Amino acid sequence: MRYTQKSYDVIVCGAGHAGVEASLAAARIGASTLLLTGNIDTIAQMSCNPAIGGQAKGQIVREIDALGGEMAINTDLTGIQFRLLNESRGPAVQSPRAQCDKKAYQHRLKHTLELQPNLDVFQALVTGLIFKDGRVVGVRTNLDIEFHGQTVVVTTGTFLRGLMHIGQNKNEGGRLGDFTAKTLSGSFLEAGIELQRLKTGTPPRLLGRSLDFTKMQEQRGDEHPTLFAFHDTRDTEEMFHVEQTGETRLGWKPGSDQVSCWMTHTTEETARLVRENLQRSALYGGEIAGVGPRYCPSIEDKFVRFADKPRHLLFLEPEGRSTNEYYVNGLSTSLPFDVQVAMVRSVPGMERAHLLRPAYAVEYDFAPPTQLFATLESKKVENLFFAGQINGTSGYEEAACQGLVAGVNAAQKARGGAPLIVKRHEGYIGVLIDDLVTKGTNEPYRMFTSRAEHRLLFNHGSAEARFIHHAKSLNLLSSNRISRVKIKLKAISDWQTWLETHRSEGKTWGELIRRDVATETLPEAFRNLGPEIRDEVLYRVRYQGYLEREERQIARLADVEAIKIPAGFDFLALRGLRKESAQKLADLKPMTLGQAGRISGVNPADISVLMVYLATAKKASHAVDPRVEE
Numbered sequence: 001m002r003y004t005q006k007s008y009d010v011i012v013c014g015a016g017h018a019g020v021e022a023s024l025a026a027a028r029i030g031a032s033t034l035l036l037t038g039n040i041d042t043i044a045q046m047s048c049n050p051a052i053g054g055q056a057k058g059q060i061v062r063e064i065d066a067l068g069g070e071m072a073i074n075t076d077l078t079g080i081q082f083r084l085l086n087e088s089r090g091p092a093v094q095s096p097r098a099q100c101d102k103k104a105y106q107h108r109l110k111h112t113l114e115l116q117p118n119l120d121v122f123q124a125l126v127t128g129l130i131f132k133d134g135r136v137v138g139v140r141t142n143l144d145i146e147f148h149g150q151t152v153v154v155t156t157g158t159f160l161r162g163l164m165h166i167g168q169n170k171n172e173g174g175r176l177g178d179f180t181a182k183t184l185s186g187s188f189l190e191a192g193i194e195l196q197r198l199k200t201g202t203p204p205r206l207l208g209r210s211l212d213f214t215k216m217q218e219q220r221g222d223e224h225p226t227l228f229a230f231h232d233t234r235d236t237e238e239m240f241h242v243e244q245t246g247e248t249r250l251g252w253k254p255g256s257d258q259v260s261c262w263m264t265h266t267t268e269e270t271a272r273l274v275r276e277n278l279q280r281s282a283l284y285g286g287e288i289a290g291v292g293p294r295y296c297p298s299i300e301d302k303f304v305r306f307a308d309k310p311r312h313l314l315f316l317e318p319e320g321r322s323t324n325e326y327y328v329n330g331l332s333t334s335l336p337f338d339v340q341v342a343m344v345r346s347v348p349g350m351e352r353a354h355l356l357r358p359a360y361a362v363e364y365d366f367a368p369p370t371q372l373f374a375t376l377e378s379k380k381v382e383n384l385f386f387a388g389q390i391n392g393t394s395g396y397e398e399a400a401c402q403g404l405v406a407g408v409n410a411a412q413k414a415r416g417g418a419p420l421i422v423k424r425h426e427g428y429i430g431v432l433i434d435d436l437v438t439k440g441t442n443e444p445y446r447m448f449t450s451r452a453e454h455r456l457l458f459n460h461g462s463a464e465a466r467f468i469h470h471a472k473s474l475n476l477l478s479s480n481r482i483s484r485v486k487i488k489l490k491a492i493s494d495w496q497t498w499l500e501t502h503r504s505e506g507k508t509w510g511e512l513i514r515r516d517v518a519t520e521t522l523p524e525a526f527r528n529l530g531p532e533i534r535d536e537v538l539y540r541v542r543y544q545g546y547l548e549r550e551e552r553q554i555a556r557l558a559d560v561e562a563i564k565i566p567a568g569f570d571f572l573a574l575r576g577l578r579k580e581s582a583q584k585l586a587d588l589k590p591m592t593l594g595q596a597g598r599i600s601g602v603n604p605a606d607i608s609v610l611m612v613y614l615a616t617a618k619k620a621s622h623a624v625d626p627r628v629e630e
Helices: 017-028 057-066 071-078 102-115 184-190 268-276 299-305 337-344 396-415 428-439 460-473 479-501 509-514 531-542 544-562 579-588 593-597 604-624
Strands: 002-013 033-037 051-053 079-085 095-100 119-123 126-132 135-141 146-154 163-166 169-172 196-202 205-207 217-219 261-265 313-318 325-329 355-357 360-366 384-386
Touching (some): 002 135, 002 396, 017 033, 017 102, 017 146, 033 146, 051 057, 057 071, 057 428, 057 460, 071 095, 071 102, 071 396, 095 102, 126 184, 268 337, 337 355, 384 396, 396 428, 428 593, 460 479, 479 509, 531 544
Parallel strands (some): 002 033, 002 146, 033 119, 146 384
Antiparallel strands (some): 126 135, 135 146, 163 360, 205 355, 313 325
16 A cells, blocks of 8 residues: 655665665755654664764764764764864874763754655655566555655664574564564565675663762863864754744753763673673674674673783763763673673672663674665665665764765665765765775774775865865755855965965974974964864864875876776676686676775786776777767
8 A cells, every 4th residue: 555646756764873864865955755764763763872973983973064964963962071082193083072962862863854844754664675677666664555766775774683682582673672674684685685694782771870980980071072063164043943944953052061971990700700601692602693893892702802901991971961871881792681780790880780771782684785886776776775784884973974875876866966976085984885885894894094095184174175066066065054165165275375375483384383383373363263274274284295195196096096887897708807806896896997996806907907998998989989078
């Protein structure tokens, strides 16, 4: 039964962090969009820790904001603690991080979705896809209602055949207290899409009044918080109000009334309890087949893999202003509940802790992302897009940026527009997507600064400059904000030029800055600039030589990145390619020669053969028709 004769441009399945950004992005650029979720009350739920940002992740959130996404502003307006990580190190690796009020974050985003023009939100569990002539044309739901659309974006998170483990206990679900999507996997397999299993986990939640914080070390927020959104280029109305309705959304002044986190550590007793009960763990007892996250290990993994360490740090993070619940960062486990209780109470300050929720591991289906184009569209089924943990990633930020890109590209595909393809040299979003679709992953993928070869260009303050061309061409930002970004970028450029051409004591101000002259000795007019402009100018001037070197390297590689490989190219028929390389190229279907060169197992000799063939084919096409575009 069809709910409506209306056919949407974009249907988004799942309303986690990827689904929220996908549906907002599609709707904001003018596509008629439907967001389906199994539970409308858990939209944008923070299933694990109540925090946004961190190393590389904070930069991703800035990039999401520069592309018109919602995560940054939602974090700022519901954040309860802000800290700039790596503050003592160089600006290139400094990363903002914030604790959020878990429920406020969720409720504000739900309200934002409800108020968004071009977007319908509906509660129904997607049980299958509707295909026609090799394309997806709609979805079926558990209510026996069908929805039809030109494109579908799947953002199912950990809910595809999700199975939770607490010791030997198993419960179906994508997270504790929620449902599992059991039949949708069958639709993917029917379409020839490969599925594998991954695992992730979460720690117990504790009652704050049962903890003794005098035995822990307090961690306060920064006195001058680093926020995620670019407030200097944004209208105030974009934060709290929606002009069309006049409704006020939840939120408070960013950085106000910050709360503390607390640090403690495991003990010898903790280690003993874990080691003596390893076989009762779902992970070590053989109950879990999926591969877990290497960079966010369970407490079992920590004591096994790092046996020489006498203790491990734990962080008590408040879940919100209106709850006494605390998240124990660093204590993820799938041990039985009785062991969890003893383990928690072996930690200083937690001797009388009351567990509100147990820790658990969750195992779920994901679709290896090498089955996707750089647009995040499936290579197997036209008009079908994937984003978030279904692509093998870990983390809210990684999911959100994929959702934004998939939502934009689904809308563009439905309306015949040019796609959004973020390149590796443009930002962490480009690195993440290129890594996924080119190299794939066999464990939950997490972004780190070390994954980006051009990370010096990706300081968190430069995101608007790096993405303004995408934002403008795809109408991702309001015209007012585009104008303000341009004014800001001109001011940055003008001041950079001024500092490199004006002198003091025989040297340019730029030379003095690179010699670490005290900031208070710089010209007063410069010191009085807003921090968004001043800090970016200082970064560009201080690291001028390094940044220019990165730009030259990008320019050298630009020719290779620009060589497109025709859709449907038959790699297996190309003489001179090794069989292994030809098969990998045929499977992964790279869109450019640069992407082909990053595929594992494809060597420079193979790329040379491919380059010669493409150049010859281009010359031949010009000989046949001189009107062929360069």
